[in-house]
Amino acid sequence: MEMTKQTKFILAIALQILIIFSIVIFKMAVLTGGTEILLKIEPIDPRDPLRGDYATFQYSISNLDSYLFGNEQVRNGDTVYVVLRQSGKYWTAQKAQKTKPATDNQIFIKGKVASGGLESQAELLPQQRFSRSRIHIVYGIEEYYIPEGKGRGFSFWNKEAIAKVSVDENGNAVLKQIYVDDKPWP
Template identity: 30%
Template sequence: MMTGKKLIISAVVLALVQIGFLSWIIAGRAAILRDGRQVLLRVEPVDPRDLLRGDFIRLGYEISQIPVKLIANVPAGKLSSDDTSIVVRLKQGADGYWEATTAWFGKAPAPAASDEVDIVGQVAEGWDLSPEATAIAPDYGIQRFYLPEGEGMAIQNDMRVRPFGVRVAIAANGTAQIKALMDGDKTLFEEPLY
């Protein structure tokens, strides 16, 4: 049976472990926002409300649909995707928005050039990879952007009539975090580091 002193020590150790884990998650996200390579992606609105967390905009990107013909390493005869990661190489277009130039399942065969960046997403099992297939939809973990209460619907409506973008920070390993919501050249909301 545990004594009172051992019980207190165990509770303190457990609390420190939990605080350490949460701090590690927050610091990792902040490191990407602070040090990651920034790209601007064109967005498409989807849905504005979460009952537990408040207003948000659900974002779709041009890179949310990757043409199968851009995937350089689809094995011959492979007709559907596995649950796997995908590396999508981005390059900045003349309009300032970054676009997909090529993609690979698993890992890229070579590092991105200085004017390119690789973003890593997850592809669900079952996407059609046959020669007739059009596109797959990777999940990059940057599909939601939370806003102050009451702002979601207005921004959602504005997104339908004029171009919006999202400034995204991408870490060296391809992990992405939304840094800011842009209305044209104007920053509407910027994510704090912590």
């Protein structure tokens, strides 16, 4: 049985639609079934002329001291799990590890080592294990697209910026809302 060009075209379109819907359904599942946490934002960049209005953030849990990993060696690109604890109204990093935490009563977020991890075997020298180096982690919630025209002329500097993030039981995170000086933004 041979497929016609029209059948192949319809299957290709259907596959693309299925992929888009699966991404949306995954994000919606995290939003509705996840635990809400508040993270302190450290803003980076408010606008890119090629991509429009958006903000790039890093969080108080984005740059971790290497001692939070204990004796584990992490490399750039490794998937890591950061166990969080509530400290006042914000959540902060308690420890970090390469394996998914086993206990049900811990809140953790999954990320990737972007920089600061080991890059080669030559870096496995004992003195480096105990240095106070920082490891930069990305969680997939660093960019927030802003309705057109709302980002121009706005600055986060000298303002308290908070992200409400939903985290599911596997550590997947979705950015729900930004608050600036305790008001929803934008």
